[in-house]
Amino acid sequence: xxxxxxxxxxxxxxxxxxxxxxxxxxxxxxxxxxxxxxxxxxxxxxxxxxxxxxxxxxxxxxxxxxxxxxxxxxxxxxxxxxxxxxxxxxxxxxxxxxxxxxxxxxxxxxxxxxxxxxxxxxxxxxxxxxxxxxxxxxxxxxxxxxxxxxxxxxxxxxxxxxxxxxxxxxxxxxxxxxxxxxxxxxxxxxxxxxxxxxxxxxxxxxxxxxxxxxxxxxxxxxxxxxxxxxxxxxxxxxxxxxxxxxxxxxxxxxxxxxxxxxxxxxxxxxxxxxxxxxxxxxxxxxxxxxxxxxxxxxxxxxxxxxxxxxxxxxxxxxxxxxxxxxxxxxxxxxxxxxxxxxxxxxxxxxxxxxxxxxxxxxxxxxxxxxxxxxxxxxxxxxxxxxxxxxxxxxxxxxxxxxxxxxxxxxxxxxxxxxxxxxxxxxxxxxxxxxxxxxxxxxxxxxxxxxxxxxxxxxxxxxxxxxxxxxxxxxxxxxxxxxxxxxxxxxxxxxxxxxxxxxxxxxxxxxxxxxxxxxxxxxxxxxxxxxxxxxxxxxxxxxxxxxxxxxxxxxxxxxxxxxxxxxxxxxxxxxxxxxxxxxxxxxxxxxxxxxxxxxxxxxxxxxxxxxxxxxxxxxxxxxxxxxxxxxxxxxxxxxxxxxxxxxxxxxxxxxxxxxxxxxxxxxxxxxxxxxxxxxxxxxxxxxxxxxxxxxxxxxxxxxxxxxx
Numbered sequence: 001x002x003x004x005x006x007x008x009x010x011x012x013x014x015x016x017x018x019x020x021x022x023x024x025x026x027x028x029x030x031x032x033x034x035x036x037x038x039x040x041x042x043x044x045x046x047x048x049x050x051x052x053x054x055x056x057x058x059x060x061x062x063x064x065x066x067x068x069x070x071x072x073x074x075x076x077x078x079x080x081x082x083x084x085x086x087x088x089x090x091x092x093x094x095x096x097x098x099x100x101x102x103x104x105x106x107x108x109x110x111x112x113x114x115x116x117x118x119x120x121x122x123x124x125x126x127x128x129x130x131x132x133x134x135x136x137x138x139x140x141x142x143x144x145x146x147x148x149x150x151x152x153x154x155x156x157x158x159x160x161x162x163x164x165x166x167x168x169x170x171x172x173x174x175x176x177x178x179x180x181x182x183x184x185x186x187x188x189x190x191x192x193x194x195x196x197x198x199x200x201x202x203x204x205x206x207x208x209x210x211x212x213x214x215x216x217x218x219x220x221x222x223x224x225x226x227x228x229x230x231x232x233x234x235x236x237x238x239x240x241x242x243x244x245x246x247x248x249x250x251x252x253x254x255x256x257x258x259x260x261x262x263x264x265x266x267x268x269x270x271x272x273x274x275x276x277x278x279x280x281x282x283x284x285x286x287x288x289x290x291x292x293x294x295x296x297x298x299x300x301x302x303x304x305x306x307x308x309x310x311x312x313x314x315x316x317x318x319x320x321x322x323x324x325x326x327x328x329x330x331x332x333x334x335x336x337x338x339x340x341x342x343x344x345x346x347x348x349x350x351x352x353x354x355x356x357x358x359x360x361x362x363x364x365x366x367x368x369x370x371x372x373x374x375x376x377x378x379x380x381x382x383x384x385x386x387x388x389x390x391x392x393x394x395x396x397x398x399x400x401x402x403x404x405x406x407x408x409x410x411x412x413x414x415x416x417x418x419x420x421x422x423x424x425x426x427x428x429x430x431x432x433x434x435x436x437x438x439x440x441x442x443x444x445x446x447x448x449x450x451x452x453x454x455x456x457x458x459x460x461x462x463x464x465x466x467x468x469x470x471x472x473x474x475x476x477x478x479x480x481x482x483x484x485x486x487x488x489x490x491x492x493x494x495x496x497x498x499x500x501x502x503x504x505x506x507x508x509x510x511x512x513x514x515x516x517x518x519x520x521x522x523x524x525x526x527x528x529x530x531x532x533x534x535x536x537x538x539x540x541x542x543x544x545x546x547x548x549x550x551x552x553x554x555x556x557x558x559x560x561x562x563x564x565x566x567x568x569x570x571x572x573x574x575x576x577x578x579x580x581x582x583x584x585x586x587x588x589x590x591x592x593x594x595x596x597x598x599x600x601x602x603x604x605x606x607x608x609x610x611x612x613x614x615x616x617x618x619x620x621x622x623x624x625x626x627x628x629x630x631x632x633x634x635x636x637x638x639x640x641x642x643x644x645x646x647x648x649x650x651x652x653x654x655x656x657x658x659x660x661x662x663x664x665x666x667x668x669x670x671x672x673x674x675x676x677x678x679x680x681x682x683x684x685x686x687x688x689x690x691x692x693x694x695x696x697x698x699x700x701x702x703x704x705x706x707x
Contacts, residue, residue: 159176267316447465
C-alpha cells in the first residue's frame with residue numbers, strides 16, 4: 001500500500017538535506033553519460049572537474065535497470081527521479097537513511113518527500129525540511145461499539161490517512177495501537193503522531209449483543225474515518241463503518257476527505273429517509289438497530305458488509321430487496337409481530353433493545369423508535385399523515401414487502417394497520433343510500449352505503465349491515481326518523497315477519513304496520529289511516545304511549561285500531577268535550593293526546609259530555625216534549641267510563657245524587673223532606689225500614705227516602 005500524505009490546507013515546507021544512497025568512484029571514462037545500464041555503470045561522482053573540464057556535481061544519470069534517475073551531489077549519487085510511485089525506495093528506511101529525501105515521480109508529475117509516516121506530496125520549491133505534525137505524541141480517546149460495546153481489552157488501531165494522485169485514499173503501513181479500556185466501550189490510543197487531520201480507526205473483537213444481551217460468540221471488525229483536528233470524540237460503530245466505505249470511494253473519485261465525510265453522512269440520512277435536522281445520535285442508533293434486526297451474528301455481519309459495499313458504490317441502497325426486508329422488520333417489531341411460529345410468543349420488541357442498552361450502561365439511549373416508524377412508512381410508500389389525510393386508507397405500495405397486501409389508516413397523524421372494514425370499503429366509491437356492495441378485499445362480505453347514518457360532516461359512508469339488511473336487500477337509512485315503508489320478509493318457518501325502518505335500523509313490527517305501509521312514530525303521532533285487511537276496510541290511529549322507567553320516561557308509538565268516525569274526523573281540531581255536528585251525527589273529542597273522537601248521545605248534546613270533572617252533576621231537558629232527568633256518574637262495571645244515567649225529579653229537586661258520599665244527609669223536594677239511605681226489610685217490624693249507614697245498607701240500593 002502507498003503511504004502517502006495529503007494535506008487539505010497550505011503546502012508543506014520541506015527540509016533540504018537529502019539522504020545519501022551511494023558514493024561511487026568509477027572509471028573516469030564514463031563521465032558525461034546521461035544513461036547507464038546498471039547502478040554499477042554510474043561514472044565517478046566527486047567535486048573535481050571531469051575530463052571535459054566540467055564538474056560532475058549536479059549531473060543527472062538514468063539507471064535503466066532500476067528506472068531511477070540519480071544526481072551527483074557532494075555526498076555522492078542520490079535518487080532524484082523515478083518513473084512510478086511504486087519505484088520509490090522504502091520510506092522510512094532503517095536508521096532513517098531516507099528521511100528528508102525528495103524524489104520526483106514522472107507518472108504523477110509530482111515531488112514526494114519521505115517523512116516518518118511515509119511518502120508525502122511535496123513541491124519543487126520546498127526546502128526539504130520535515131513538516132510539523134498535526135498531532136504529536138497525543139492520547140486519542142473515543143468509543144468503540146457495535147451497538148453494544150466491544151469487550152474491554154479489545155485492540156484498537158489508528159492509521160493516518162494519506163493520499164496521492166494515483167491512489168487517493170490510502171493509509172500508513174504502520175498503526176498506532178490502543179485498546180478498549182472499560183465496559184462501556186471507551187478506548188485509548190496513546191502516543192499518536194500524525195501529519196494529517198484525518199485517520200482511520202479500526203476495532204476487531206467480541207461485543208455485547210443488543211439482541212441477546214450477552215457477549216457475542218463471533219468477533220466483528222468495524223472502522224471509522226475521523227477528523228483528529230475537529231475536537232470531537234471519535235466513535236467506531238456500525239454507522240461509522242458504513243460511512244468509512246463511502247468516504248473511501250468518494251476520495252478515490254477525487255473528493256477531499258473532509259468533503260467526502262460530509263457527503264457520506266448526508267447520503268446516509270437520505271437513504272434511510274431521515275431529515276437532515278434529525279438528532280444524529282438517534283439516527284445512528286436507529287440505522288444500527290435496523291441493520292442488526294433480529295438476525296443471527298453471522299447474518300448481521302454479512303448484512304453490515306453487504307450494505308456498506310452497496311452504499312460505498314452509490315451512496316444509496318444497493319439492494320432494494322434488503323431495504324424492504326429491514327422495513328418489514330421495523331414494521332413487525334413495532335407492531336409486536338416478531339413471534340415464535342409454533343407458540344405465538346413474542347420474541348422481540350423495541351423495548352428489548354432499550355432494556356439491553358441500559359444493561360450495557362447506556363441509561364439514556366437516544367429515541368430511535370420514531371425513526372423505525374418513519375423508515376417503514378417511507379419504504380411502504382404511505383406518504384404523509386397530516387391532519388388533512390385523517391381517515392385516509394392506503395395500501396402498502398412496496399411489492400417486495402411481506403406485507404404488500406396490507407392497508408394502513410391515517411389516524412391522529414399516525415399510520416396504523418387498517419381494520420378489515422377500512423380496507424374492504426376504501427375503494428368502493430360513492431353509491432345511493434341503502435345500496436349493498438361486496439368488500440373490495442373480502443368479496444364475501446357485504447357493506448351498505450349510508451350518507452345520513454353517521455351525522456353531518458363525516459367522511460365515512462359505508463358501514464357493516466345488520467343480518468336483516470342482508471335478508472331485506474337494502475339498508476334502513478332513516479337519519480331524520482321520518483316515516484319509511486315497511487319491508488316484509490319470511491323467516492325460516494315460512495311465517496310472515498315484518499320490519500320497519502326506524503332510528504336507522506330495521507325493527508320488527510306488526511301486520512297492521514305492514515298493511516298501513518309505514519311505521520307509527522313521532523312524525524305520525526295521532527295520524528289516522530285507512531287500510532285493507534283481508535279485503536276489508538280497517539282503521540288505525542298512531543298513538544303515543546308514555547311509561548315511567550326509573551326516574552325517566554320512555555315514549556313509544558303504536559298503531560291502535562279505531563273506527564270510521566275517527567278516520568272521517570282526522571282533520572278535525574280536537575277541543576276536548578266540545579260537542580259538534582258532522583254530517584247527521586254529533587261527536588266530541590275525549591282526549592287531546594290520543595285525539596280520539598266519539599259519537600255524542602242526546603244527553604251529551606243537551607247536558608254536555610259526562611266526565612270525571614262533573615261526576616254527580618244533575619241535569620234535565622225536554623225530549624219529545626217530555627222532561628227527562630239525568631245524573632253523571634262512573635259506570636259500575638267499567639272503571640274510568642263516565643256516562644249520563646236516568647234519575648228522578650226528587651233527586652233533581654234536592655240537587656244532589658244519593659250515594660255513598662251523601663248517605664244519611666237530608667234534603668227537600670217541594671214541601672216534602674227526604675233522607676239519603678236504603679229501604680231494608682225488618683223481620684221484627686214485619687216490614688220495610690229505612691237505614692242511613694253504609695254498614696246497614698250493605699248491597700241495598702241507595703235512594704232518597706221520604707221522611
